[in-house]
Amino acid sequence: MAKMAVSIVESGEDAFRKIFKYYKRRNPPPDFSDVIDFSRGVQSHKIAAAKLDPGAVRDLEAAGVGLKPVSDWRAFSLHGYPGFVFISNPFLLGSQPFWVRQCLKTYPQKPNVCNLDMHMSPSETQDIWGKSLQGLSRAPSGKNEPKTLLERLRWVTLGYHYNWDTKTYSANHYTPFPADLHQLSSQITAACGFPGFKAEAGILNYYRSDSSLGIHVDESELDHSRPLLSFSFGQSAIFLLGGTCRQDPPTAMYMHSGDVMIMSGQSRLLYHAVPRIVPAPQGHTSLDMESYSPASSPQDNTVVEQMPEQDWTVCSKYIQSSRVNVTVRQVLGTGQSFPETPSHPPSSRTEDQTDTYHDRPADGDGVKRKRSSSGDSDVVKA
Ligand SMILES: O=C(O)CCC(=O)C(=O)O
Ligand SMILES: [Mn+2]
Numbered sequence: 001m002a003k004m005a006v007s008i009v010e011s012g013e014d015a016f017r018k019i020f021k022y023y024k025r026r027n028p029p030p031d032f033s034d035v036i037d038f039s040r041g042v043q044s045h046k047i048a049a050a051k052l053d054p055g056a057v058r059d060l061e062a063a064g065v066g067l068k069p070v071s072d073w074r075a076f077s078l079h080g081y082p083g084f085v086f087i088s089n090p091f092l093l094g095s096q097p098f099w100v101r102q103c104l105k106t107y108p109q110k111p112n113v114c115n116l117d118m119h120m121s122p123s124e125t126q127d128i129w130g131k132s133l134q135g136l137s138r139a140p141s142g143k144n145e146p147k148t149l150l151e152r153l154r155w156v157t158l159g160y161h162y163n164w165d166t167k168t169y170s171a172n173h174y175t176p177f178p179a180d181l182h183q184l185s186s187q188i189t190a191a192c193g194f195p196g197f198k199a200e201a202g203i204l205n206y207y208r209s210d211s212s213l214g215i216h217v218d219e220s221e222l223d224h225s226r227p228l229l230s231f232s233f234g235q236s237a238i239f240l241l242g243g244t245c246r247q248d249p250p251t252a253m254y255m256h257s258g259d260v261m262i263m264s265g266q267s268r269l270l271y272h273a274v275p276r277i278v279p280a281p282q283g284h285t286s287l288d289m290e291s292y293s294p295a296s297s298p299q300d301n302t303v304v305e306q307m308p309e310q311d312w313t314v315c316s317k318y319i320q321s322s323r324v325n326v327t328v329r330q331v332l333g334t335g336q337s338f339p340e341t342p343s344h345p346p347s348s349r350t351e352d353q354t355d356t357y358h359d360r361p362a363d364g365d366g367v368k369r370k371r372s373s374s375g376d377s378d379v380v381k382a
Helices: 015-023 058-066 096-106 128-137 179-191 309-319
Strands: 047-049 076-077 083-089 155-159 201-207 212-215 228-234 235-240 251-255 260-263 272-280 323-329
Touching: 015 212, 015 235, 015 272, 015 323, 058 179, 096 179, 096 228, 096 309, 096 323, 128 309, 179 228, 179 260, 179 323, 235 323
Parallel strands: none
Antiparallel strands: 047 076, 076 083, 083 260, 155 201, 201 323, 212 272, 228 260, 228 323, 235 251, 235 272
C-alpha cells in the first residue's frame, strides 16, 4: 500500500474511494513512488515469486498463441492477496500486435456487442474498423475532426454478453466466444493450476489517456471458484486492488502492455479499479512486429499470425495514446445452468433490441464523472 496514499485515509471511511481519487488527481499529480511495478521483479517484501505448473502447457502450444514457454514466465504473488497472480508480460516479443489487432479489428465485429450498439443501428456499427480507417490515417488538420467509430469504442462484450443494467448474464444473449482468446486463456489458467477453464464471457475496455474505471467487484459470474483473467495492451494503467469492503485500503500497481493478472480463490471477489492511465515507460512498448515469426513448424493450433503492415500502422497509432484491457470469465460451473428468469421471455432478444443495454452506469464508485449520451464518457463499471 502506498505510504503516501494510506496516510490520507482515516479509519472507518471509504478508503478505496479516497485512494482512487488520490491517484486520479491531476493537479497536483500524485506521488507514484509506492506503486508496485512487477516488471522490476521482487522489489519488496510484499511480492514473492508465484509457483506455476510448466508441465501444464507444451512450449509449442504456448508459442501458437504468442506466449513464451511457461518456464520463462515471471509470475508473482502479493502478500495478503491469496489467489492473486501477476504475470509480467509472458508474450513472445512481437506477438502482442496480433492480440491488439484482434481487440481493435476482430472482436468489435458482429455478433459481438459494443457501446456504439446502444445508440446506433447494426448496419452503422457493422464495420467499425473499415469505417475508421480513413479518419485514422488522415494527418491532423488542426480542425476539430469528428471522432472515428474506433475512437468512440469504449467496450465490447463477448460470449455471454454482460447486461450493464441488470448486472447479469443470460442464456439467451450468447454468441460464440472467440476460439483464439479461449485458447490463450485456457493455457494461462492451466499454468496457474486451473485446468479445464472455460472462457465463456469477455469484456474489453478501451481507455483513452484520461479514462478511468470505477470501483467494483466482478460477482455476476455464477461460479466464483473459477479464476478471472485480465490482459492489458498499449499504454499502462494504475490498478488498485482492495479488499472485501471499501474500508480496506487498496494496493496500487502498474499494469503494462502484455501483463496478465489472475484473480482467483480469496482474491476473486475483491474490490478493484483503474483510477488512471499512464504513459507506457520506455521498454514496455515492445509491440514491434519485426522480430515476430509464427511458430517454426506451424501447427493446426497456431492462432498468432503475421498481419498486413497497414493493419499494424493503424493499431500502433491507436495504442500510442490508448490502453485496451480484456477480462475473460467463466460464468457457469461444470453442470451449472442459468436460473429461470420468468420476467424475461427466452430467446426474444435480437441485435436490434439492444435497448436493455446501455452505457455503463455512472454510480460505480461514488466518484462523479462526466456522462454523455454518445457513450464517449469515462469507462465506468457497474
Ligand atoms: O482495465 C482493467 O485493468 C480492469 C478491468 C476490469 O476490472 C473489468 O473489466 O471488470
Ligand atoms: Mn473488474
